[in-house]
Amino acid sequence: MTDISQNAAAEQSVPAGDGFGTEPAEPGFVRIQGKWQRVWEELKPFATADSDDKRPRKYILDMFPYPSGDLHMGHAEAYALGDVIARYWRQQGFNVLHPIGWDSFGLPAENAAIKRGVDPREWTYANIAQQRESMVRYAPSFDWDRVLHTSDPEYYKWNQWLFLKMYERGLAYRKDSWVNWDPVDQTVLANEQVLPDGTSERSGALVVKKKLTQWYLRITDYADRLLDDLNQLEGRWPSKVIAMQRNWIGRSTGADIDFEVEGRSEKVTVYTTRPDTLAGATFMVVAPDSDLAGELVAGAEDAGVRMAFQDYLEKVQKSTEIERLTADREKTGVFTGRYAINPLTGERLPIWAADYVLSDYGQGAIMAVPAHDQRDLDFARTFDLPVRVVVDTTQPVTGAIPVITEEDLENHAAHPDEFDPATTGTALTGEGRLVNSGQFDGLSKVNAIAKIVAHLEAQGLARKAKNYRLRDWLISRQRYWGTPIPILYDREGNEVPVPEEQLPVRLPASEGLDLKPKGTSPLGGATEWVETELDGKPMRRDTDTMDTFVDSSWYFLRFMSPNDDTQAFDPKEVDKWAPVDQYVGGVTHAILHLLYARFITKVLFDMGYVSFTEPFTALLNQGMVLMEGSAMSKSKGNIVKLSEQLDEFGVDAIRLTMAFAGPPEDDIDWADVSPAGAAKFLARAQRIAADVTSVPDVVWKTGDEKLRRQTHRLWADAPGLIEAFKFNVLVARIMELTNATRKVIDSGAGPADAAVREAAEAIALTLSLFAPYAAEEMWETLGYEPSVALYGWRKADPTLLVEESVTAVVQVDGKVRDRLEVSPKIAGEDLEKLARESTAVQRAIGERQVVNVIVRAPRLVNIATKP
RNA sequence: GCCGGUGUGGCGGAAUGGCAGACGCGGGGCACUCAAAAUGCUCUAUCCGAAAGGGUGUGUGGGUUCGAGUCCCACCACCGGCACCA
Numbered sequence: 001m002t003d004i005s006q007n008a009a010a011e012q013s014v015p016a017g018d019g020f021g022t023e024p025a026e027p028g029f030v031r032i033q034g035k036w037q038r039v040w041e042e043l044k045p046f047a048t049a050d051s052d053d054k055r056p057r058k059y060i061l062d063m064f065p066y067p068s069g070d071l072h073m074g075h076a077e078a079y080a081l082g083d084v085i086a087r088y089w090r091q092q093g094f095n096v097l098h099p100i101g102w103d104s105f106g107l108p109a110e111n112a113a114i115k116r117g118v119d120p121r122e123w124t125y126a127n128i129a130q131q132r133e134s135m136v137r138y139a140p141s142f143d144w145d146r147v148l149h150t151s152d153p154e155y156y157k158w159n160q161w162l163f164l165k166m167y168e169r170g171l172a173y174r175k176d177s178w179v180n181w182d183p184v185d186q187t188v189l190a191n192e193q194v195l196p197d198g199t200s201e202r203s204g205a206l207v208v209k210k211k212l213t214q215w216y217l218r219i220t221d222y223a224d225r226l227l228d229d230l231n232q233l234e235g236r237w238p239s240k241v242i243a244m245q246r247n248w249i250g251r252s253t254g255a256d257i258d259f260e261v262e263g264r265s266e267k268v269t270v271y272t273t274r275p276d277t278l279a280g281a282t283f284m285v286v287a288p289d290s291d292l293a294g295e296l297v298a299g300a301e302d303a304g305v306r307m308a309f310q311d312y313l314e315k316v317q318k319s320t321e322i323e324r325l326t327a328d329r330e331k332t333g334v335f336t337g338r339y340a341i342n343p344l345t346g347e348r349l350p351i352w353a354a355d356y357v358l359s360d361y362g363q364g365a366i367m368a369v370p371a372h373d374q375r376d377l378d379f380a381r382t383f384d385l386p387v388r389v390v391v392d393t394t395q396p397v398t399g400a401i402p403v404i405t406e407e408d409l410e411n412h413a414a415h416p417d418e419f420d421p422a423t424t425g426t427a428l429t430g431e432g433r434l435v436n437s438g439q440f441d442g443l444s445k446v447n448a449i450a451k452i453v454a455h456l457e458a459q460g461l462a463r464k465a466k467n468y469r470l471r472d473w474l475i476s477r478q479r480y481w482g483t484p485i486p487i488l489y490d491r492e493g494n495e496v497p498v499p500e501e502q503l504p505v506r507l508p509a510s511e512g513l514d515l516k517p518k519g520t521s522p523l524g525g526a527t528e529w530v531e532t533e534l535d536g537k538p539m540r541r542d543t544d545t546m547d548t549f550v551d552s553s554w555y556f557l558r559f560m561s562p563n564d565d566t567q568a569f570d571p572k573e574v575d576k577w578a579p580v581d582q583y584v585g586g587v588t589h590a591i592l593h594l595l596y597a598r599f600i601t602k603v604l605f606d607m608g609y610v611s612f613t614e615p616f617t618a619l620l621n622q623g624m625v626l627m628e629g630s631a632m633s634k635s636k637g638n639i640v641k642l643s644e645q646l647d648e649f650g651v652d653a654i655r656l657t658m659a660f661a662g663p664p665e666d667d668i669d670w671a672d673v674s675p676a677g678a679a680k681f682l683a684r685a686q687r688i689a690a691d692v693t694s695v696p697d698v699v700w701k702t703g704d705e706k707l708r709r710q711t712h713r714l715w716a717d718a719p720g721l722i723e724a725f726k727f728n729v730l731v732a733r734i735m736e737l738t739n740a741t742r743k744v745i746d747s748g749a750g751p752a753d754a755a756v757r758e759a760a761e762a763i764a765l766t767l768s769l770f771a772p773y774a775a776e777e778m779w780e781t782l783g784y785e786p787s788v789a790l791y792g793w794r795k796a797d798p799t800l801l802v803e804e805s806v807t808a809v810v811q812v813d814g815k816v817r818d819r820l821e822v823s824p825k826i827a828g829e830d831l832e833k834l835a836r837e838s839t840a841v842q843r844a845i846g847e848r849q850v851v852n853v854i855v856r857a858p859r860l861v862n863i864a865t866k867p
Numbered sequence: 868g869c870c871g872g873u874g875u876g877g878c879g880g881a882a883u884g885g886c887a888g889a890c891g892c893g894g895g896g897c898a899c900u901c902a903a904a905a906u907g908c909u910c911u912a913u914c915c916g917a918a919a920g921g922g923u924g925u926g927u928g929g930g931u932u933c934g935a936g937u938c939c940c941a942c943c944a945c946c947g948g949c950a951c952c953a
Contacts, residue, residue: 240947243871247949254953272953285953331951356951366953374868375951469952590948660891662880672879674892681891687906729881732890739890746907809886814934816886854933860885864933 029650029679029773033137036776036786045787046090046141048097051576055095059577060086061556061616062140063585063593064101067127068108071134073625073632074586076642077668080658081622081727082584083140084769088722090141091765091793097577098141099559101148102128105156106548107185107202110481114515120481121510124151134643138651139772141789146562150551151481155558157504158568159550160486162600164497165607167487171218172475174495178289178360179474181210186517187478188214190547193592209317214476215485215544219599223249223468226598229614237619238665241590248591250469255453256363257462259284259340261351263299268292268340268351271362271465274372275456276448278344279437280390281367284351285333285379287359288313293336296351300337308334309353316355331356331379342367343461344437344452354379362467374427387422391445393432473596475547480507480515480522482545488532489540496534505541521545552593553600556580556615574610583616590621620725623667640670652771653679659727659770682774685738685763689778691745694757696783703755707744709800710737711759716796718766727770734766757782764788810835811862812844828855835861 040046049055062082065075086098109120116123128149135142148155166172180189184205193201200207219226227249230242254273261268270284286293288309297309312334333354340349349367356375357366370380370387380387421427434443440452456462476485484505486498498505508529515522521543524530530541554568560577561570579601594616601615624631627638645654656678661668700708714737721730741759745751761782768775768788779788803824808831810818818840822831832855835841841863848865855861 240871244948247870250949250952252952270953274953329951354951356953358952361952363953368953373953375953378951467952469949587947660879666873666880669879672892674879677892684906726881728879729890732881735890742907807886811885811934814885819886852933854885856885860934862885862933 029652032773032777033139033651036773037136037139039776039786040139043787044144045790046096046098046143047145048099048143049095051573053095055093057097057577058086058089058094058582059097059556059580060089060582061098061559061580061584062100063583063589064103064552064555065131066103066106066108067124067131069127070130071138071642073640073642073645073670076138076645076654077625077658078585078622079135079138079140080655080770081620081664082582083655084659084722084727085582085584085620086141087769087772087789088719090789091768091791092719093792096141097559098143099146099148099562100135100140100142100144101146101555101559101562102131102150103548103552103555104128104149104151105482105545105551107479107481110479110515111185113481113510119510120515121151124481125149137646138655141772146559148555148558148562150548150555153504153506154565155555156483156551158554158558159483159546160498160503160505161500161568162550162554163483163546164486164500164503166217166603167497169603169607171221171603172215173218174213174215176211176213178209179212179214180207181212182207184517185479186519188212188474188476190474190549190592214474215487215542216472216474217599219473219596220468220470222599222602223251223470224466225602225613226470226595227251229598229602232614233619236617238587238621241587241594241619241621244590245595248470248595251466252468253464253466255449255456255462256465257343257367257456258460259343259349259367261296262339262341262348264296264338267461268365269363270365270367271467272367274369274449275452275462276434276440276443276445277369277372277390278342278367278452279434279440280369280371280388281342281349282347282370282380282386282388283349283368284340284365285354285357285368285376286336286351286365287357288316288333288353288355290359290364292364293353296336296338297353302337305335305337309336312353331375331382333379333383343456343459350385352379352383360471361469362465370427371421372428374429377421377425377427381422381425387420388436389420389428390434390436391428391432392435393428393430473547473599475550476544477547478517478519478521479545480510480513482548483551484523485542485544485546487542488534489542490537496539499534507545549592549596553596554604556583556597557604557610569609571609578610579612579614580616582618582620584620584622586624587621594619620664622664626667626669628671629669645675649675649679650682650773652682652774655772656682656731656770660731662728664725664727681735681738682771684742685734685767686774686778686781688738688741688745688756688760688763689781691751692757692760692782693752694754696757698754698757700754700758703753703758704744704749705755705800707740707748707753707755707759709803710740711755711762712796712800714762714766715794716801718793722769730766731770734763738763762794765791765793806858808835808858809860810838810841811860812841813865814862815844817841817844822858824858826858828857831855831857832861835863 060082062079086096090096104124109124112118112123113120150156163172180194182189182200182203182205184203185200189200189207194207195201198207199205227246230245233242252273254271255275256269256271257275257278258267258269268284286296297306300306331354333352336351336353338351340351341347342349356379357364368376368379370377370385371389372391377387379385431445434440434448440448443451453462453464484507486503486505488496488498490496508523508526513522513525523543523545530543532539532541557569557574557578560573564570597615601610602613604610605613626632627640630636630638632639653675657673657675658668660678661673714733717733718730721733737759741756741763744753744756749755760778764775764778764782765788772789775788776786780786805821806824808820808822809816810820818838820834820838822834832853845863845865848867850863851866852864853861
């Protein structure tokens with residue numbers, strides 16, 4: 001017995017063409033993948049059909065990748081799941097737009113350029129080429145004729161156009177303010193890019209505050225709409241994302257209230273959500289870094305106060321974000337030497353400066369009500385300021401009770417000391433009724449707010465007000481690899497927009513520029529580029545580039561007419577396709593990208609360019625791919641390389657594993673799943689197709705009925721499963737059908753039976769969502785022309801969905817005691833009779849007395865007993 | 868602290884208020900083989916029992932219901948987001 005003969009035997013044991021041979025050097029799937037890639041390239045089965053196509057349309061969009069290197073496991077999951085949806089709709093007879101592009105501006109290219117001395121362009125486009133090649137192998141059904149790169153001038157030209165349109169409407173503006181500064185990347189960051197611990201999302205550096213003149217987009221003008229329109233997305237977006245967006249926008253409603261200040265002609269306005277507690281305001285606090293604080297202190301008589309304030313202000317400005325944001329740190333502050341007058345009680349309130357009040361929220365000043373606000377209470381206790389309870393929370397108000405009774409008043413008098421915030425240190429923030437508030441005593445919170453605001457409003461001392469946590473979107477970046485901001489400055493420093501016909505303002509070559517972070521834009525070094533002219537007048541270009549989130553905030557529109565060089569997008573095409581029917585991507589973009597894209601969509605709606613106000617009708621967030629319980633990272637050394645997985649198991653097995661692992665929004669721990677198991681199943685499915693001996697036009701209804709029933713139940717259930725994103729369940733159902741078909745082939749009606757072919761075809765058609773190569777191969781084996789992806793799914797035959805018999809369960813006191821095979825049409829009384837006759841049931845009832853019998857024919861009988 | 872989510876076998880996970888654990892992974896047994904691999908068949912929540920059969924069981928405690936993994940209340944644990952935003 002020689003090695004050679006062993007090999008020959010092994011090869012013969014594998015059915016020809018199943019693609020899963022035993023040669024370790026080149027697994028069968030390699031041949032299949034190459035084969036079908038060539039076919040698809042020629043056939044272009046996934047090109048979006050022309051505008052005269054009569055089919056209904058679906059726009060299925062995957063978040064486009066950043067070309068930071070080759071594709072990784074996270075991409076593999078996202079694109080596998082998005083492709084299931086795209087392929088499904090195509091097989092449901094829809095004309096599907098499923099495009100891909102690259103989000104190719106951004107810092108990593110620049111940092112790589114600095115590190116290795118290469119052009120960011122080269123680095124970027126080399127990575128794109130590599131990702132594209134991997135993507136083609138991975139075989140999502142993209143329309144490869146619509147690819148875009150945001151770093152192409154043909155794309156970023158329209159970024160600049162968008163900026164100018166917004167500038168015209170006053171939605172893009174420059175302002176001088178404190179910004180988040182990343183000392184490592186040497187650039188400003190949007191609020192959204194600063195992590196909760198005060199570090200930069202990108203570099204991890206501790207973010208500091210710096211005062212700079214920067215470009216902003218007026219997203220706060222859209223805060224109400226961004227918040228309210230979330231209601232439309234309810235049920236179609238993950239509730240988690242909706243909640244995060246609501247939270248981020250952070251709308252609060254209350255009132256602005258004016259306070260007289262001694263020795264100052266102008267009043268000071270504060271914002272509060274609790275006007276009902278006004279009588280409990282015992283001091284006022286202003287943000288130390290506000291202009292107001294400086295001005296108040298300047299007017300203080302005591303020089304010691306002024307010096308103390310200066311010291312405090314310096315200390316505050318030096319403290320880092322991370323210190324400032326530490327939740328329960330000691331309250332700090334200084335007295336400004338000035339007093340305000342409580343408009344309700346006429347009391348003198350000392351005005352303090354403290355950094356727990358933020359200069360850029362509300363009015364930068366608050367009325368402090370220590371009894372009913374924990375922060376104010378902490379401050380009052382630290383500096384020994386008075387605390388006065390004005391809401392009795394000992395008897396919470398349900399509903400809106402307008403006036404108190406005599407009895408209630410007595411309860412107030414008996415107000416127990418153990419609730420006094422001054423002693424307990426716990427502010428009373430609950431509902432209650434007003435006390436110590438003069439004419440407003442006895443009112444509930446809701447009524448008190450309305451009455452007190454109305455009372456002050458009548459005197460011109462208050463107005464209803466709204467505030468948002470959301471701030472305007474800072475888009476200037478002091479970096480090279482981004483869209484140049486299309487603004488010029490004349491000799492006097494006035495802003496002059498670049499005329500639209502001069503767009504794009506192209507990035508100058510990086511050659512000769514110092515890209516190293518130095519606090520100002522590298523473009524400043526491109527003298528010939530910066531110094532330009534307009535209408536014969538010398539001009540200097542703005543040297544900053546735009547936040548790359550601008551690029552990705554409208555790319556979904558560009559996909560509808562990617563090669564149009566006369567406009568950003570073709571409104572006719574947009575009318576046809578948009579908004580996106582299904583968006584697929586990671587939850588990491590739950591706030592930033594999605595909020596910005598929603599904002600820009602509303603802006604374009606207002607400008608009349610689009611007819612919808614929400615860009616993404618439905619959103620699916622896939623989970624992350626983990627390894628042994630944690631996110632893959634270099635430092636943990638637990639990175640699973642996609643390319644290696646594909647080499648070992650093949651594309652189909654990896655894609656199938658992603659879909660079968662669990663619900664798409666759950667994380668996948670790669671250590672818990674089995675690509676080898678998926679590969680085994682795919683081989684099994686392909687053997688089914690190879691075993692079929694009947695011809696394509698065989699008459700199905702002559703086939704084995706039991707198998708036919710199962711096939712048709714799959715056809716009945718599959719669409720619902722996909723539309724509910726239960727991909728894992730559909731895969732399980734395909735596996736069940738495969739197992740059943742195997743049994744019929746081996747020990748039932750045999751491989752020539754018509755039902756076997758019908759089942760095999762169903763397996764190929766449904767499997768094509770998950771494993772396109774294997775499905776094409778099966779489809780060919782079964783005698784059809786490619787591509788299986790273009791064959792419509794079949795409809796279930798309703799007569800085959802009616803069971804010939806069902807299992808009825810008989811319970812006694814809720815416990816299953818017997819199972820009966822009955823007709824699905826059995827009458828209730830017949831079923832009950834059968835159930836009572838069952839020996840197992842009689843044994844279970846024993847001596848007990850039957851008190852109730854529930855019959856749900858034909859599935860269930862439940863007999864309730866008592867002793 | 869606030870908001871959102873999740874708790875089901877050894878593991879990933881199924882389950883319109885009606886048979887808990889589909890499907891798969893892992894594990895056991897068997898067939899084929901000189902043998903192994905591959906493939907196919909089969910068993911696999913747990914406890915008692917030789918078996919027949921029975922008890923228990925979906926984070927904990929209550930409740931609604933003929934019937935609860937599923938609905939309601941309270942609690943515990945874990946995960947995610949936000950957090951001095953007045």
